[in-house]
Amino acid sequence: MKNRLKVLRAERDWSQGDLAQRLEVSRQSVNAIETGKFDPSLPLAFKLARLFERPIEEIFTDEEERTSESAI
């Protein structure tokens, strides 16, 4: 699953540590989510959506959905 966390974070001039503190998770967690190595749970995705004041689908993109859309 792709995401726009790095861009959204950069817009606010937040470091990974800043975002981690706001989400109450470790910096490694933010790094793993940003690099696509770890998909967050639904509660954490909602927390991110609330924090960035965006709908979840604007932050996360489902790769499978994108592939099937481009195939059509």
Next chain:
Amino acid sequence: MNACIGSPAQYRFQDRFLFFIVPLFVLDGILDIWGFHYHHLHPAGALAVLCAAVQSSPIIGFIVIIGLYLAEEKDEFQKSILVQSMLWAIGVTLAVTTFCGSMEKYSQGPRVDIASVQFLFFLVYIVAIAANRWRYR
């Protein structure tokens, strides 16, 4: 919560490990080296059962503190790292002991001391957790 230096659950896990598992390991080592190898003590009956229970207590205690950590930790990514490391430790320990057991059965190889298998488990767990932390640094 400070995101850079670990969660309260991680601190509790470390404290439990230091003050609960390490002393059990020391007791285990004293029994093993001083009692069985140096003095060649061979307890029987209830004492043998008690000594065997002491020898297996670090692994039981470790599973308990892992369970407590998983229940207390809110960071799902940190939980997943711990679970991955545990799976590596369990998998490698089972594979190595199965291999050694088979070698012993088929080719009359040297006898594997089953009581020391937990040291292999802890060793692989420590290597796996260090590797995972480095991977997601």
